Amino acid sequence: xxxxxxxxxxxxxxxxxxxxxxxxxxxxxxxxxxxxxxxxxxxxxxxxxxxxxxxxxxxxxxxxxxxxxxxxxxxxxxxxxxxxxxxxxxxxxxxxxxxxxxxxxxxxxxxxxxxxxxxxxxxxxxxxxxxxxxxxxxxxxxxxxxxxxxxxxxxxxxxxxxxxxxxxxxxxxxxxxxxxxxxxxxxxxxxxxxxxxxxxxxxxxxxxxxxxxxxxxxxxxxxxxxxxxxxxxxxxxxxxxxxxxxxxxxxxxxxxxxxxxxxxxxxxxxxxxxxxxxxxxxxxxxx
Amino acid sequence: xxxxxxxxxxxxxxxxxxxxxxxxxxxxxxxxxxxxxxxxxxxxxxxxxxxxxxxxxxxxxxxxxxxxxxxxxxxxxxxxxxxxxxxxxxxxxxxxxxxxxxxxxxxxxxxxxxxxxxxxxxxxxxxxxxxxxxxxxxxxxxxxxxxxxxxxxxxxxxxxxxxxxxxxxxxxxxxxxxxxxxxxxxxxxxxxxxxxxxxxxxxxxxxxxxxxxxxxxxxxxxxxxxxxxxxxxxxxxxxxxx
Ligand SMILES: Nc1ncnc2c1ncn2[C@@H]1O[C@H](COP(=O)(O)OP(=O)(O)O)[C@@H](O)[C@H]1O
Ligand SMILES: [Mg+2]
Numbered sequence: 001x002x003x004x005x006x007x008x009x010x011x012x013x014x015x016x017x018x019x020x021x022x023x024x025x026x027x028x029x030x031x032x033x034x035x036x037x038x039x040x041x042x043x044x045x046x047x048x049x050x051x052x053x054x055x056x057x058x059x060x061x062x063x064x065x066x067x068x069x070x071x072x073x074x075x076x077x078x079x080x081x082x083x084x085x086x087x088x089x090x091x092x093x094x095x096x097x098x099x100x101x102x103x104x105x106x107x108x109x110x111x112x113x114x115x116x117x118x119x120x121x122x123x124x125x126x127x128x129x130x131x132x133x134x135x136x137x138x139x140x141x142x143x144x145x146x147x148x149x150x151x152x153x154x155x156x157x158x159x160x161x162x163x164x165x166x167x168x169x170x171x172x173x174x175x176x177x178x179x180x181x182x183x184x185x186x187x188x189x190x191x192x193x194x195x196x197x198x199x200x201x202x203x204x205x206x207x208x209x210x211x212x213x214x215x216x217x218x219x220x221x222x223x224x225x226x227x228x229x230x231x232x233x234x235x236x237x238x239x240x241x242x243x244x245x246x247x248x249x250x251x252x253x254x255x256x257x258x259x260x261x262x263x264x265x266x267x268x269x270x271x272x273x274x275x276x277x278x279x280x281x282x283x284x285x286x287x
Numbered sequence: 288x289x290x291x292x293x294x295x296x297x298x299x300x301x302x303x304x305x306x307x308x309x310x311x312x313x314x315x316x317x318x319x320x321x322x323x324x325x326x327x328x329x330x331x332x333x334x335x336x337x338x339x340x341x342x343x344x345x346x347x348x349x350x351x352x353x354x355x356x357x358x359x360x361x362x363x364x365x366x367x368x369x370x371x372x373x374x375x376x377x378x379x380x381x382x383x384x385x386x387x388x389x390x391x392x393x394x395x396x397x398x399x400x401x402x403x404x405x406x407x408x409x410x411x412x413x414x415x416x417x418x419x420x421x422x423x424x425x426x427x428x429x430x431x432x433x434x435x436x437x438x439x440x441x442x443x444x445x446x447x448x449x450x451x452x453x454x455x456x457x458x459x460x461x462x463x464x465x466x467x468x469x470x471x472x473x474x475x476x477x478x479x480x481x482x483x484x485x486x487x488x489x490x491x492x493x494x495x496x497x498x499x500x501x502x503x504x505x506x507x508x509x510x511x512x513x514x515x516x517x518x519x520x521x522x523x524x525x526x527x528x529x
Contacts, residue, residue, distance in 0.1 A: 167394040171387045178385045181347050182399035183373030183446070 004257045005136035011253020012246065013142055013211065016149035019245025020204040021226045022233060023153055024197035026241040027160070030173040031193040034084060034095035039226070040219025041103040042198045045072045046205025047214045048110065051121055061124035061210075068206045069199035076198030080191050088190075103220070110216035118213030145207050152203065153242045156196075160238050169193065228271040234281020244282065298361055299324050300450055300481045301346065305355035307505075308338075308345045315341045317505040319355070323450075328472065328482040330492040333502035334528060339485040340382055342502065343452045346483075347379045348372045359450070374402045378448035382455050382485075384439040386427040392419060395427040395438055399446045406447035415471055416441050433464035440471065451475070452483045457491050469494050489527065501526045 233244030
């Protein structure tokens with residue numbers, strides 16, 4: 001039983017990363033109509049940003065949780081202003097190629113300087129140690145990652161579904177031309193949306209640094225699974241990406257316990273099944 | 288064509304000269320000329336596909352390629368982006384109404400930002416369109432066609448814009464709702480709004496318009512005042528094919 005709970009926890013943690021990343025992808029896809037293949041590289045940049053802050057400036061985990069998403073978000077907004085914006089109206093393929101190219105370049109640069117091995121990033125003192133829950137031992141940092149990711153996901157959902165700003169965003173996703181004709185600066189909104197999606201990826205990167213170490217290819221490995229998650233959940237819904245992200249993490253964890261041989265492939269098997277039955281994804285709408 | 292007169296009280300609110308416009312490669316407008324004076328309701332008439340909607344969209348700045356001259360309150364807006372044009376006080380109610388499915392009625396109503404003081408308050412809007420008040424929490428596209436049209440007009444009245452462009456606001460609606468929209472336009476006119484209207488239904492247009500322009504094949508080919516309507520009836524039937 002202990003092993004089952006442990007795998008469930010691992011599943012929830014992976015699910016947290018899936019949810020944060022697929023949420024950002026969904027928000028970006030809605031506004032920019034771009035499948036952001038650079039997402040994994042930006043996640044990695046978030047982790048490296050925390051690493052640099054600590055080792056070059058002595059700035060610790062808590063400030064990094066805020067600074068890294070802002071820094072990487074600004075980097076993303078520069079990418080959007082200088083490159084992505086010119087792709088609006090073109091086929092998805094162009095956005096895919098460009099963002100994939102950006103990912104390769106960013107990862108290549110980091111690999112050039114840091115190789116492929118992981119750099120350590122310590123768990124902050126406040127979150128060290130563990131708690132005995134009776135039925136299992138819970139490392140506090142891992143519990144924190146799950147809870148904090150969930151809060152960030154729900155806050156993002158609230159922002160988009162329940163606020164004035166979110167209403168502007170949803171409207172611009174539906175009909176950007178008309179929203180602009182009402183006097184709203186839609187191009188600026190698109191840039192900020194890309195920054196938000198990228199910031200969420202960077203935040204996931206910081207959260208993951210103490211668990212998975214900091215590696216140039218940390219995002220490349222993860223993003224493949226995240227894209228499968230996105231295909232399963234569909235791009236259409238914010239809550240859909242959150243629920244699908246966490247659920248698939250848990251399903252993966254359960255598979256690791258009950259049938260470990262399939263744990264690396266279960267998400268992809270599900271993806272194929274969903275594609276066969278409902279090509280727009282479980283919560284998606286037709287493109 | 289003479290230059291638009293200098294900025295005096297008599298200057299037109301909107302002056303469009305030699306407007307040409309393209310959708311991608313297709314050349315749609317071939318020289319549109321007309322004026323709208325302060326406080327007037329001016330109606331563009333013309334058959335389907337003549338270029339009336341394209342004219343409104345060009346004024347709004349949402350047609351990619353446009354040439355000629357569009358002046359609003361004597362400022363050149365020919366190359367201005369649509370968000371800036373909206374902020375100058377131009378409001379647009381599109382033919383397809385443009386109600387957002389992912390927004391509820393309240394969110395749809397509050398979506399267009401206030402661009403200047405003097406817009407209608409929510410209470411004034413609910414007085415004009417009492418139906419909307421009861422449907423505030425419904426999804427925008429769950430409303431009936433008539434209610435959607437009221438919502439589409441209502442939301443631009445909040446913004447403080449004094450120049451409204453309404454593209455076929457009566458299209459596909461029941462007579463009683465057409466009447467309600469007619470009353471609304473008459474009321475707005477009496478409050479000093481300037482309105483550029485596109486209509487197929489010229490019986491309806493005749494109840495509110497001061498002047499008409501006829502659009503055909505992307506050109507304005509004729510124009511007359513409401514007082515000359517009877518004298519122009521035969522021509523009008525030929526133009527509109529009714
Ligand atoms: N998005 C578009 N792309 C290409 N052609 C268009 C588009 N919209 C309208 N047209 C063409 O432009 C012409 C004028 O259309 P429109 O301005 O909508 O006419 P009206 O409003 O007078 O019925 C028509 O021939 C129509 O087929
Ligand atoms: Mg039309």
